[in-house]
Amino acid sequence: MAPSTSLRHLWALLSVLAATGVAVLTGPYLNPTDKMLIYLVAVLWSALRFGLRPALLAAVTAILAHNFLFFEPRFAFGLHSASDAVAFGVFATTAFVTSGLVARAHDEAERSRARELELAILYRTGEEIASSTGLGDLVAKAERRLGQVLGAPVRVIADSGGEGFPLCTANGRVGALLVEGDAVSRIDEGLLHALARQIAVAIERERLRHEMEEATVRVRTERTRSALLSSVAHDFRTPLGSVVGASSSLLSREASFTDEARRRLLQTILESAQRLDRYVGNILDLTRIESGAVEPRPDWVDVEDLVGAALDAVDPVLDGHRLVVRLEPDLPPLRVDFVMIERVLVNLLENAARFGRRDGLIEVAAAAGPDTLVLDVFDEGPLVPEDECERLFLAFYRASREYRDGAGLGLSICRAFMAASGGAIEARPRPRRGGMSFVLTFPLAERVPNLEGLDE
Amino acid sequence: MSDRHCVVVVEDDPQMMRFLETGLDAHGYLVHAAGTGREGLAAITRESPDVVVVDLGLPDMDGSELVARVREWSRVPVIVLSVRDGAGSKIAVLDLGADDYVTKPFDMGELLARIRAALRNRIQSGGAAPxxxxxxxxxxxxxxxxxxxxxxxxxxxxxxxxxxxxxxxxxxxxxxxxxxxxxxxxxxxxxxxxxxxxxxxxxxxxxxxxxxxxxxxxxxxxxxxxxxxxx
Structure with missing residues (x-):
C-alpha cells in the first residue's frame, strides 16, 4: 500500500531534515554552495518516492533552510553577495524543475500501476461472472467478488426498481448495488462504474438468455400441443370408428352375418382397441417426457431377460413374421431401467411388425464391445433414406407415404427413454439386406457384481 | 348350493362390470357384483368367496385399502385390476397382500388363468402337491x-x-x-x-x-x- 498523503509530506520534510543534519555535520569541509547539492539529493529523493507535492514541499523547505543556515548572513533570510544570489537561483530552479520532472514520472508510474490493478480487478470480475450459470449464481458470484474488491459486504439487486448504486446498461437500469457503510468511497469512482457496468451487462445477458429459453419451450409446447390435438382427432377417432362401426353392425337386427363375417368384425374391434391402447400408452409416455417426469430407476438387467419380456409383450403382433433372435452368449448385464428399455424394445418391435414386409424377417441381435453393448432390431420394411433417418425421432413425424397409421410417437419416446438411460438410438437403412435397422447403444457399467460364492 | 366357485367382483365401472359378470358367468363362476369398496367388504364377509377381483380405483376407497382391510381377517385370494402406470403401484398392492394382478386392458383368458391359478394355490396351501x-x-x-x-x-x-x-x-x-x-x-x-x-x-x-x-x-x-x- 502507498503511504497516505500527509505521511508522504512528512517523509519529504524528514528527508530535508536529514539533509540539514548532513550539511551541518560537514561543517567547514564543504562550502555553502556544495551543501546545496546535499539538499538537492533530498529533494530528488522525495520526488522519486512521494510524487510532485511532497517534492515541491521539500524543495521550498530545502531552499529556505539552506538560505537560513548556510548563506551569509547566517541564521537570517537574505543574500549576501551576487555569487550567492546566482547559486541560490540555480539551486532553486534545479530543485523545482528536477523535482517536477522526477515527480511526474513517479506519478505516471503510480497511475499506470493503479490502472493495471483496476484492469486486473475488472478482468477477474468479468471472468468470474462469465462462468455463472443462471441469474442466482451470477448474483452470488458478483456479490462475493465485489465484497472482495470493496472489503465490505455487498448485495446485488437484480431488479430495475429500488435504491442503491444503480446498475445500468444501454437499455436502462437492470439492478442496484447495496454496499454496507462508506466502502464505495474507498475505491476509485471510475473503477466502481466499470464494475457496475460489467455486472449490469451480465445481468441483462442472463435475463435475455432466460427469456429466450422460455420462448423456445413455449414454442415447442405449443407445437406439441397442436400436433397432439390433430393427432388425437385422427388417431383416436379412426380406431374408435372401427369399434363403433363393427359392434353396431353386430348388434343390428336386420343384418345376418356368417360365422366368418362375425369373427372378422370381432377381430376388427379387438385390433382397433389394442391400437387405441398402444396409442394411449404412447401419449402417456410422451406427456411424462414433456413434463420432465422421466426418472429412470436403474437396476442390473440381463439382456436376454429384457428381450424375452419385450417379445412376450408383442407376441400377438409378431404373427405372420419370421422372428430371429441372435444374442451373443454371456452378455454383460446392463445398468438400466428395465421397464423403460422394455418399452423401447416393444415400440421398435411393434414398428417392425407394422412396417416390415408380410412374412418378412424380424431380427433382434445383441453384441457386446469393450465398453458398449449394441442391440439391433431389424425388419424387412421400406427403406427410409439416410438423410430422413434423424427426423424419424421427432414427435408426430411420419416417414413417407408407406407409414400411414400410427401417430409417429413411438420413436420419439424411444429416443427420450434411451437418452434418459445414458444410451443412444439410431435408424440405419440396410439396403443390401433390404430393410431398416434400429440400433440401441448402451454404455457398459464398469463394476459388475460377481457371482462367486452365491451358489453354495 | 351349486358347486360353482364363487367370485366377488368389486368394480365401479358399469361396462367393465357387465363384461366381467358376463364373462365369468359364461365360464361357470358364480359372480357377486359390488360397485363400491364398502359393498365389496360386505359381500366378501357375507359370501366367503373363493376369489376376490378388485379394481384399484373405487369411488369410496382405494382398492389397495380394501386389500389391506380384507387381509386383516381373510386369506381369500385377491386379484387386482390395475392400469398401466408403472411397476411401483403393483408392487405396493402385492406387498399389502394381493395375490396377483391383471393390467387393463386385459383379455378374458388372462383373467381366467389368474383366477384358476389362485384357486389352485388356495387348494394346495395346506400342503403342496408333491x-x-x-x-x-x-x-x-x-x-x-x-x-x-x-x-x-x-x-x-x-x-x-x-x-x-x-x-x-x-x-x-x-x-x-x-x-x-x-x-x-x-x-x-x-x-x-x-x-x-x-x-x-x-x-x-x-x-x-x-x-x-x-x-x-x-x-x-x-x-x-x-x-x-x-x-
Missing amino acids: LFRSGDIEVDLVRRLVRRRGEEVRVSPREYDLLKALVSHAGMVVTHQMLLDAIWGERQADYINYLRIFIGRLRHKLEGDPSRPRLITTEPGVGYRLRILSE
Missing part, C-alpha cells in the same frame, strides 16, 4: 428332482430353491423381493442381478428357446411368473 407339471417340465418336490421331457435336469441348490419358490406360486406373479427372500433369506438390493442370472440359467436349462421364455416369464419391474402350460 409333483408339479407344466408343459414338458416336471418338478418332484419330494425327491428334489427336475425333469424335462422325462430326462433329469441338473440344477444347483440355489436354482432349485428359486424354482421351488416359483412352483409354490405357480401361475401367479412372484415379486423380486419374495424370490430374494426365498433364496438368500436376506434383503440386499444388489442381489437382484444374481436373481436375474439365476433366472437366466434356469431358462437355459428348462426353456426350448431361452430368449422367448414360455415357462418362466418376466413381469417387468415386478417379478416373475411360472406359467402352467398344457402338455
Whole structure:
C-alpha cells in the first residue's frame, strides 16, 4: 500500500531534515554552495518516492533552510553577495524543475500501476461472472467478488426498481448495488462504474438468455400441443370408428352375418382397441417426457431377460413374421431401467411388425464391445433414406407415404427413454439386406457384481 | 348350493362390470357384483368367496385399502385390476397382500388363468402337491428332482430353491423381493442381478428357446411368473 498523503509530506520534510543534519555535520569541509547539492539529493529523493507535492514541499523547505543556515548572513533570510544570489537561483530552479520532472514520472508510474490493478480487478470480475450459470449464481458470484474488491459486504439487486448504486446498461437500469457503510468511497469512482457496468451487462445477458429459453419451450409446447390435438382427432377417432362401426353392425337386427363375417368384425374391434391402447400408452409416455417426469430407476438387467419380456409383450403382433433372435452368449448385464428399455424394445418391435414386409424377417441381435453393448432390431420394411433417418425421432413425424397409421410417437419416446438411460438410438437403412435397422447403444457399467460364492 | 366357485367382483365401472359378470358367468363362476369398496367388504364377509377381483380405483376407497382391510381377517385370494402406470403401484398392492394382478386392458383368458391359478394355490396351501407339471417340465418336490421331457435336469441348490419358490406360486406373479427372500433369506438390493442370472440359467436349462421364455416369464419391474402350460 502507498503511504497516505500527509505521511508522504512528512517523509519529504524528514528527508530535508536529514539533509540539514548532513550539511551541518560537514561543517567547514564543504562550502555553502556544495551543501546545496546535499539538499538537492533530498529533494530528488522525495520526488522519486512521494510524487510532485511532497517534492515541491521539500524543495521550498530545502531552499529556505539552506538560505537560513548556510548563506551569509547566517541564521537570517537574505543574500549576501551576487555569487550567492546566482547559486541560490540555480539551486532553486534545479530543485523545482528536477523535482517536477522526477515527480511526474513517479506519478505516471503510480497511475499506470493503479490502472493495471483496476484492469486486473475488472478482468477477474468479468471472468468470474462469465462462468455463472443462471441469474442466482451470477448474483452470488458478483456479490462475493465485489465484497472482495470493496472489503465490505455487498448485495446485488437484480431488479430495475429500488435504491442503491444503480446498475445500468444501454437499455436502462437492470439492478442496484447495496454496499454496507462508506466502502464505495474507498475505491476509485471510475473503477466502481466499470464494475457496475460489467455486472449490469451480465445481468441483462442472463435475463435475455432466460427469456429466450422460455420462448423456445413455449414454442415447442405449443407445437406439441397442436400436433397432439390433430393427432388425437385422427388417431383416436379412426380406431374408435372401427369399434363403433363393427359392434353396431353386430348388434343390428336386420343384418345376418356368417360365422366368418362375425369373427372378422370381432377381430376388427379387438385390433382397433389394442391400437387405441398402444396409442394411449404412447401419449402417456410422451406427456411424462414433456413434463420432465422421466426418472429412470436403474437396476442390473440381463439382456436376454429384457428381450424375452419385450417379445412376450408383442407376441400377438409378431404373427405372420419370421422372428430371429441372435444374442451373443454371456452378455454383460446392463445398468438400466428395465421397464423403460422394455418399452423401447416393444415400440421398435411393434414398428417392425407394422412396417416390415408380410412374412418378412424380424431380427433382434445383441453384441457386446469393450465398453458398449449394441442391440439391433431389424425388419424387412421400406427403406427410409439416410438423410430422413434423424427426423424419424421427432414427435408426430411420419416417414413417407408407406407409414400411414400410427401417430409417429413411438420413436420419439424411444429416443427420450434411451437418452434418459445414458444410451443412444439410431435408424440405419440396410439396403443390401433390404430393410431398416434400429440400433440401441448402451454404455457398459464398469463394476459388475460377481457371482462367486452365491451358489453354495 | 351349486358347486360353482364363487367370485366377488368389486368394480365401479358399469361396462367393465357387465363384461366381467358376463364373462365369468359364461365360464361357470358364480359372480357377486359390488360397485363400491364398502359393498365389496360386505359381500366378501357375507359370501366367503373363493376369489376376490378388485379394481384399484373405487369411488369410496382405494382398492389397495380394501386389500389391506380384507387381509386383516381373510386369506381369500385377491386379484387386482390395475392400469398401466408403472411397476411401483403393483408392487405396493402385492406387498399389502394381493395375490396377483391383471393390467387393463386385459383379455378374458388372462383373467381366467389368474383366477384358476389362485384357486389352485388356495387348494394346495395346506400342503403342496408333491409333483408339479407344466408343459414338458416336471418338478418332484419330494425327491428334489427336475425333469424335462422325462430326462433329469441338473440344477444347483440355489436354482432349485428359486424354482421351488416359483412352483409354490405357480401361475401367479412372484415379486423380486419374495424370490430374494426365498433364496438368500436376506434383503440386499444388489442381489437382484444374481436373481436375474439365476433366472437366466434356469431358462437355459428348462426353456426350448431361452430368449422367448414360455415357462418362466418376466413381469417387468415386478417379478416373475411360472406359467402352467398344457402338455
